[in-house]
Amino acid sequence: MRASKVDEIVASDDSPFVAVVDIDCNVSIWNLSTGRKISEFRSFWDIGGQRLAISKDGSRCAVGAWNRYGITMHDTTQGRILWQRKELKKVQSMKFSRYLSALFAEIDMRAFHIVDTESGETLEKMRGIEGICESPFEKIELLERKSAGLEIVEFDSKTTIFKIARMSFAVLDALFTKRSVVVWESGHYPETTQSISCYSLKDGDLIWRYQVPKDSLLRGLGYRQSSAELLAIKDYKTLLTFDESDGKLRKEIPIGDAGRSAFAIGGSLLVTWTGKVHDTITGRTVLNLEFPLMRSDKDTEITG
Numbered sequence: 001m002r003a004s005k006v007d008e009i010v011a012s013d014d015s016p017f018v019a020v021v022d023i024d025c026n027v028s029i030w031n032l033s034t035g036r037k038i039s040e041f042r043s044f045w046d047i048g049g050q051r052l053a054i055s056k057d058g059s060r061c062a063v064g065a066w067n068r069y070g071i072t073m074h075d076t077t078q079g080r081i082l083w084q085r086k087e088l089k090k091v092q093s094m095k096f097s098r099y100l101s102a103l104f105a106e107i108d109m110r111a112f113h114i115v116d117t118e119s120g121e122t123l124e125k126m127r128g129i130e131g132i133c134e135s136p137f138e139k140i141e142l143l144e145r146k147s148a149g150l151e152i153v154e155f156d157s158k159t160t161i162f163k164i165a166r167m168s169f170a171v172l173d174a175l176f177t178k179r180s181v182v183v184w185e186s187g188h189y190p191e192t193t194q195s196i197s198c199y200s201l202k203d204g205d206l207i208w209r210y211q212v213p214k215d216s217l218l219r220g221l222g223y224r225q226s227s228a229e230l231l232a233i234k235d236y237k238t239l240l241t242f243d244e245s246d247g248k249l250r251k252e253i254p255i256g257d258a259g260r261s262a263f264a265i266g267g268s269l270l271v272t273w274t275g276k277v278h279d280t281i282t283g284r285t286v287l288n289l290e291f292p293l294m295r296s297d298k299d300t301e302i303t304g
Contacts, residue, residue, distance in 0.1 A: 017058030041079025208247030222263030
């Protein structure tokens with residue numbers, strides 16, 4: 001049963017800040033270095049998709065809606081609305097760029113928008129693109145194309161380095177390490193299950209693939225830079241760690257209720273929807289944040 005009102009958690013790339021939105025459309029910003037809440041404010045958000053994003057320095061928070069309100073950009077210290085693009089409806093996912101002062105926004109059945117963080121103006125529309133993932137280690141990126149699979153390209157020149165064939169109908173997430181790109185896919189249930197595939201950045205060859213057992217489900221993908229380990233959440237309650245070089249499963253750590261979660265600070269921490277923050281090496285709880293919890297047993301089961 002659902003334990004928390006929290007429905008999305010996102011972590012900043014280069015700072016200790018996380019943003020959280022609950023089912024009542026309340027957004028809160030937290031500092032993991034101190035365990036304190038920085039601000040809380042209401043915004044225009046709809047459940048479903050990935051409609052919450054926080055900038056790499058933690059100063060901006062973008063909130064997306066499916067129906068009326070499009071994309072709203074907030075200052076994180078006070079929650080002030082900096083700009084709003086109501087016409088950009090049916091937001092599916094959002095993410096701040098590492099290398100541009102811009103927000104990546106996937107809009108259902110429309111072009112992928114690259115939006116200026118300061119002004120809210122659209123800098124570029126990219127047709128046929130469903131997602132962009134940038135490497136934190138060098139200026140390359142993964143482009144998820146609707147009909148042509150995945151491409152690893154140089155960020156500035158947009159030259160294709162190599163292509164990756166899609167293994168299923170949906171890419172759930174992707175990330176870069178210093179030596180590889182890792183792709184998490186949905187599979188074709190019940191014939192095939194979810195998978196995590198690791199490809200070499202040198203030549204695009206497959207290094208290893210982890211096939212999720214049929215009775216299990218993954219939720220979330222991360223990378224702990226300090227130990228070069230891939231991270232994933234299994235069945236909303238177990239932290240998995242994989243060796244980057246060969247994909248061998250190193251640890252399975254029980255962490256309790258992780259119905260919604262996010263990896264933070266270089267993969268060293270895992271923030272869960274009950275407010276517990278776990279060390280990803282030991283699984284130990286290192287912080288307890290006061291996230292809004294459900295008050296009764298009239299909760300609904302997690303569906304995605």
